[in-house]
Amino acid sequence: DTEVTQTPKHLVMGMTNKKSLKCEQHMGHRAMYWYKQKAKKPPELMFVYSYEKLSINESVPSRFSPECPNSSLLNLHLHALQPEDSALYLCDSSQGKILLRTEAFFGQGTRLTVV
Amino acid sequence: AQSVTQPDIHITVSEGASLELRCNYSYGATPYLFWYVQSPGQGLQLLLKYFSGDTLVQGIKGFEAEFKRSQSSFNLRKPSVHWSDAAEYFCAVGQTNAGGTSYGKLTFGQGTILTVHP
Numbered sequence: 001d002t003e004v005t006q007t008p009k010h011l012v013m014g015m016t017n018k019k020s021l022k023c024e025q026h027m028g029h030r031a032m033y034w035y036k037q038k039a040k041k042p043p044e045l046m047f048v049y050s051y052e053k054l055s056i057n058e059s060v061p062s063r064f065s066p067e068c069p070n071s072s073l074l075n076l077h078l079h080a081l082q083p084e085d086s087a088l089y090l091c092d093s094s095q096g097k098i099l100l101r102t103e104a105f106f107g108q109g110t111r112l113t114v115v
Numbered sequence: 116a117q118s119v120t121q122p123d124i125h126i127t128v129s130e131g132a133s134l135e136l137r138c139n140y141s142y143g144a145t146p147y148l149f150w151y152v153q154s155p156g157q158g159l160q161l162l163l164k165y166f167s168g169d170t171l172v173q174g175i176k177g178f179e180a181e182f183k184r185s186q187s188s189f190n191l192r193k194p195s196v197h198w199s200d201a202a203e204y205f206c207a208v209g210q211t212n213a214g215g216t217s218y219g220k221l222t223f224g225q226g227t228i229l230t231v232h233p
Contacts (some may be wrong), residue, residue: 040226
């Protein structure tokens with residue numbers, strides 16, 4: 001299994017809602033990443049988990065809350081989002097504790113719309 | 116700091132014509148380079164990658180890329196474009212350990228949108 005699965009594929013939420021995005025992989029990878037991608041722009045890194053510990057937070061607002069409950073699963077909890085947070089959210093995984101990024105497996109993304 | 120430049124924001128080619136998408140990188144050591152394709156609203160699909168060895172790399176869907184260290188380039192090519200190749204293409208470089216943090220950040224270029232005319 002060489003896939004990264006993201007659910008849901010589409011999500012529409014109000015600014016007062018709480019929702020979660022899910023990312024799952026069964027490749028034994030120990031590094032998982034969240035990216036945000038606006039239209040016609042490259043992906044921007046948000047968070048990195050290595051061995052289930054948060055390694056990097058790229059100055060992301062606290063209304064985005066990541067969670068890595070086990071080595072296969074990465075969640076992104078959303079609360080009190082703004083319309084400008086509407087974007088494609090991508091998950092990525094690779095072998096953990098590496099010096100060089102020699103691989104990257106992306107999920108299909110969750111298209112989030114905040115109304 | 117590492118950077119990736121894709122000089123062409125938008126390229127239009129006719130179906131059956133050859134294609135070359137440019138990618139230049141700035142990196143202090145031997146880079147790990149990737150090309151991804153993204154259809155609208157979809158995730159990123161890996162076309163090919165270069166780590167070491169043969170500088171001409173074959174990928175999926177008939178794509179190839181050539182690593183040229185002297186030019187700091189990793190251009191993507193296809194001899195005959197199909198209408199289904201219309202998409203956005205991203206070049207990316209994998210970073211080494213930064214500031215003692217081992218997390219392997221990918222740096223992306225701004226992307227090149229490919230339009231294919233029948």
